[in-house]
Amino acid sequence: MRIRVCVVGKPKLGYAKAGVEEYSSRLNKTGRFELVQVREGKQNEESLRLLEASQSYLRVVLDERGELADTLSLHKKLLDWELHGEKGVAFLIGGANGHTEELRRRADWLLSLSRFTLQHELALVVLLEQLYRIETLKRGEPYHR
Ligand SMILES: C[S@@+](CC[C@H](N)C(=O)[O-])C[C@H]1O[C@@H](n2cnc3c(N)ncnc32)[C@H](O)[C@@H]1O
Structure with a gap:
């Protein structure tokens, strides 16, 4: 099954760039992973681009209001x-203003990484590390212990 992570813009913060490169390169070796970066814009434009980028994939929408999960339950899902x-699952991470209601409604699963609001580049690094x-x-x- 393919895993696609869709995110708004390219990471700008140094630590996030390094984290994204590190885990993307590890995940790329599976041959089933891709990171899709959509253009920044207004919230509704970004959400539409994320929906387009995830067409025909199951959608896991990353959102602080979502369901909390742990590593093993995400693995099981x-x-x-x-x-x-x-065929594939797409993980959608919003920009600084988050997702529209419409995008949230179209989620197959609304997933929260924690109850904290995370800067979106940090949320991306956390998600990539979990996928790895x-x-x-x-x-x-023996990586997970
Ligand atoms: C800065 S947050 C947006 C905050 C915005 N106030 C909102 O209500 O969604 C940007 C993106 O990072 C991701 N994100 C931030 N915190 C998260 C969390 N605790 N769990 C899952 N995703 C999170 C989400 O995809 C969110 O759309």
Whole structure:
């Protein structure tokens, strides 16, 4: 199953750039991962671009109001979708103003990384590290403990 992470703009903060490069390059080795960066704009324009970028994929919308999950439950959710023959899952991270209501309504799963509001580049790094962690669980590597 393909994993696509859709995000608004390119990371500008040094620590986020480094984190995104680190985990993207690890995830790229799976051959099933892609990071799609959509153009910045008004909130509704960004949400529309995120919807377009995730067409025909299941949508996991990252939002502080979403359901809290842990690493193993995210791993299980992805495995279940894969077993059901889903072609791909897209994770959507909003810009500084977040997502529109319309985008939130179209989520297959509204996922919160914590109850804190995170700067969107930091949220991206956290998500990528979790996806990499799940990849090592699938491969039986001793990264997750
Ligand atoms: C700065 S936040 C937007 C905050 C905005 N006030 C809102 O109501 O969504 C930018 C993006 O980062 C992601 N994000 C920030 N905190 C998050 C959290 N705790 N869980 C999941 N995603 C989060 C979301 O995708 C959000 O759209």
